[in-house]
Amino acid sequence: MAEDLKYPNASLYVLILAAEEVMGKNGLASVLNQGGLEYMAGKYPPNNLKQQVPFSLYGKIQQAIEDFYGPRGAKAILMRVGRALFRYSLHEQSKLLGFASLALKALPVNARMKLILSKIVKAGAEELSMPGAIEETSDAFIITRTACPCQFRERDPNIGVCDHVTIGTFQESLKWATGKNFRVKQTRCLNIGDDIDEFIVEKTPMDD
Numbered sequence: 216m217a218e219d220l221k222y223p224n225a226s227l228y229v230l231i232l233a234a235e236e237v238m239g240k241n242g243l244a245s246v247l248n249q250g251g252l253e254y255m256a257g258k259y260p261p262n263n264l265k266q267q268v269p270f271s272l273y274g275k276i277q278q279a280i281e282d283f284y285g286p287r288g289a290k291a292i293l294m295r296v297g298r299a300l301f302r303y304s305l306h307e308q309s310k311l312l313g314f315a316s317l318a319l320k321a322l323p324v325n326a327r328m329k330l331i332l333s334k335i336v337k338a339g340a341e342e343l344s345m346p347g348a349i350e351e352t353s354d355a356f357i358i359t360r361t362a363c364p365c366q367f368r369e370r371d372p373n374i375g376v377c378d379h380v381t382i383g384t385f386q387e388s389l390k391w392a393t394g395k396n397f398r399v400k401q402t403r404c405l406n407i408g409d410d411i412d413e414f415i416v417e418k419t420p421m422d423d
């Protein structure tokens with residue numbers, strides 16, 4: 216088992232806000248109760264940058280959502296949570312993520328994509344204990360990381376990749392940066408025995 220790294224409290228705070236937005240207060244409370252996290256129901260973690268949230272807890276909340284809705288239903292919900300997570304992160308933690316100062320308007324779409332994705336990878340590495348990298352090919356960006364809360368989720372590996380929250384976060388960040396929707400898929404996952412998480416972001420927008 217990997218070392219249980221820590222997230223800042225603010226990361227859990229925005230995850231709770233995002234999950235509430237998607238599932239409702241009562242919905243989230245039901246998920247937490249059923250997932251053995253009843254002590255968290257109806258409560259908010261502190262919104263500060265102290266590194267006090269174990270990866271395992273962050274993963275356990277996502278797993279509770281998957282267990283509650285089933286893998287298929289949970290995928291769409293977790294992606295929506297990821298989208299909301301980006302919006303709350305932008306609002307609550309723009310300094311942490313370094314987005315506030317982004318001058319995007321003058322740039323072509325491809326450069327905007329690269330900039331926002333690189334920012335997220337950098338914030339992941341520097342603030343969230345998730346070392347990662349971004350590569351560019353002619354038709355895609357490939358994002359990898361070597362640590363993730365998914366390493367602490369107990370689930371059937373046959374279900375497949377599980378970082379749908381991350382996919383939603385990438386999609387919403389790209390929408391924010393470019394006004395367009397892009398296809399993002401996870402191709403490798405630490406949870407199912409791969410040595411990295413890997414995400415492919417297609418450069419051609421879905422709306423074109």
Ligand SMILES: [Zn+2]
Nearest residue numbers: 363365378412
């Ligand atoms: Zn992962």
